[in-house]
Amino acid sequence: MRSVSIFANQPTTHRGQPVHLSVDPKQEQLAYASNRSIFLRNIDNPAFSKQYTQHVAATTVAKFSPSGYYVASADDNGIVRIWDATREESILKNEIKVISGRVNDLSWDEDSKRVIAIGLFLIARLGHAFLFDSGNSVGEIQGHSAVINAVSIRRQRPFRAATVSDDRNIVFYHGVPYRYNTTISVHSNFVHDVRFSPDGETFITVGADAKVFLHNGNTGETITELRSAEGHRGSIFSVSWDPSSKFVATSSADHTTKLTWSFSATPSPTHQQVGNVFAGSQMISLSYDGTINYLDRSSAKPTRNISGHQKSITALGISQDSNTIFSGSYDGRICLWDTAFGSARASNAHTNQVIQVEGNETVVYSVAMDDTFRSMDYSSKSSSVSIQPLGDQPRGLAIAGGITIIITNSKIHILQSGKSVHDLATTFEPSSVAAHPLKAEFAVGATDNSIHVYTLNGTMPSEDLAFTIHRSAVTYISYSPTGTHLAAGESSGRITVYSLPDYKVHTSKWVYHTGRITGIAWNGSGSHAATSSLDTNIFVYSIERPSQNISIKNAHKGGATGVRWIDNTRIVTSGGDAIKIWEVTV
Known part of the structure; x- marks a missing residue:
């Protein structure tokens, strides 16, 4: 099996905090953090993404090196990992423990050799300047008294760097090595973001005071406050420059990204703009609800929205x-x-x-x-x-023609046209349900390791059969499309296949999962079944050769939660990280 496409999860956002995005030098890929993964997502075709899964904690930021060969990514544990962005296997170059808390931002120098990482300090330092390959120190990050929100390194020599913090200050550094030079106090509230212009002449800062300040890129002196009649009316979370150093874009809690785009006339936190980055002449802005917005100067509205x-x-x-x-x-x-x-x-x-x-x-x-x-x-x-x-917590549902069967902790609900027509109390706790594709019949798995088979007389269910041969709770059941088999998966990872109509065991050799079964899907002919589990793996089993299987190991970080066949050669799977499509040869 091979991966065909990844429908990546959206960037992780936090209320009142900026999100830092990055694009590669070719302006083809967008890098961002999502849960415990890093995604490099194709800008023109978002269905194609590369996923990096080697962080053990929630990821916070990812930045391409100016050369485009490497990505530096960071997490909540203060770990920065430098890895190869050009190869499918994402070979690790280095791993550095930079601070004791969450890394909020990082920045590369123009040589793609030095990195500054900053964030929330729990013990000792607020940030660290280091060589990407050895981890050796190339300076000290100091001068702040609160969490640092962003960092930017000037791309021209002599190197300069700037950091901004919740202490309302900007700290300016000379390098290399990077040393404290001066503190700039022009903002009256938290300072959220800082970015040097591509030509290095200036840098810009934005903050919760809704103000934008322009500073000299060589000396750090404040040049002016950028004002306009249509300025922001809320906290500014992010700022970025276009490649020509002539335009800046700012994203704000007032639902706008200025140069000037509006996203919603209805006040809602979900429309707050918390991050942005230029990809060539195109602007990409991030909403608090994770929506990625594509913007163009010729349009007052986004030209494209990517949701998920x-x-x-x-x-x-x-x-x-x-x-x-x-x-x-x-x-x-x-x-x-x-x-x-x-x-x-x-x-x-x-x-x-x-x-x-x-x-x-x-x-x-x-x-x-x-x-x-x-x-x-x-x-x-x-x-x-x-x-x-429903009046109780649901455990699953199945569709049988115009009838909907819903199981809860203690009942089976029968609905028709969206309305409840019959409720049946159970003496067991239901845990899974499936409807027969050809007959008025359905099966219910239970937490007491049993399976119960019901017949529908109109909308009235009646129990026909019950049996207990499983060793643990039956967490997922599925009829084959031909109606000749029923597969039942357990919380232990074991799957048993029954032959119908007598429900005799066909095979109990589908035993390669080691965690709870979360999905069983049959192909169109009923000859093969794809299975998903919290053990992160996907298997494709055969009815004729039950001891053989095709496997996708570590398909989803954090566990696989579902699987379906698209056609006879492709399956789609889901997990804590993304939706993925795989090509399968059976």
Whole structure:
């Protein structure tokens, strides 16, 4: 199997904090931090991304070196990793413990040899200047009394550097080695970002006081405050220069990125602009909700918006025609992905973790930990949503023609046209459910290791069969599309396949997972099943040769949460990091 495309998670954002983005020298890739991964995302085609997964803590920032050969990325533990950006295997060049807390920003010098990293200090230093290959010190970062938010190194000689902090000050350094030169106190509130111009003549600072100051790039002296009649009316989080050093763009909590673009007339934190970067003549701005906005000087509105998930993806589904992928995440967001282009329509449908999502060509169905069932008609731009309270925490759902089957901690709910028509109390705790593709029949897995099979007489369920041969809770079950097999996965990673209609064991040799089974999907002919697990791995098993399998090891950092077949040669998987499409030869 090989990876075809990655629909990357959106950049991680934090309320009231800037996000620092980076583009490569060729202006082709955007680098950013998302959960515990770093993504290098193609700017023209966002469906193609490179993922770096070697950080053990939440990542905070990633920056391309001026040469484009390396990326420096950092995390909450104060670790900076320097790795090869040109090779698929991302070979590690160096790992340095720079500070004791979160790294907020870092900057390369023009030679691609020296790096300054800064952030939240818990013990001793606030930042560190070092050689990228050896980690040897090339200066001292000092002069601040609070968390440092950003750093920038002048690309021309003599080298200069500037840092900004929540202590409302700018500190200017001479280098190399980098030494404290002077403190600049012009802002009246937290200073969020600093950037030297590409020509090195000036640098610019922005902050929570909604002010923009221009400074001399050689001496650090403040030249002027940049003012306009249409200035920002909220905290400014980010600033960047265009390649000509003639224009700057600023992103603010007032929902605008100035040069001058407006994103929403409705006040909402989700539209606050928290980061930006120029990619050639094109500007990329980041919204607080993770939306990546493409901007052009000729348009007052974004020319393109890239949406997706910011939190771990917890549920995955696909339409019957395989043109639309459905996904739900820990924060309640539902995304509808175009299989061909990787673009998503995002909706904050739920207020808590999405448990399961299914759908067809026009409607997507979901249940979540907010104890609701929701159906959304996405066939038009103005999606209509129907909400059905469940009164208990849902554990799964299945669609059988016009009937929706929902299991909760103690009941089986039967819905028709989005309305509850029958509730059946259970003597066991349901944990998974699947509907037979050809008959009015469904199966329910339970936490007591049992499986219960029901027949639907109209909308009335009646139990026909129950058996307990599993060793742990049945966490996922799935009928083959031909209706000849049922696969049941356990919390231990073991999968048992039953032959229908008598539910006799066909094989119990699908045992290569070591963690909870989160997904089982059959190909169109029912000859193979793809499986996902919290052990991070994906397997493709064969009915005819149950002892053989095709594996994708470490497919998703933090665990794989779902799998579906797109066609007979491609599968789509989800996890805490992204949605990925794989090419499979069976």
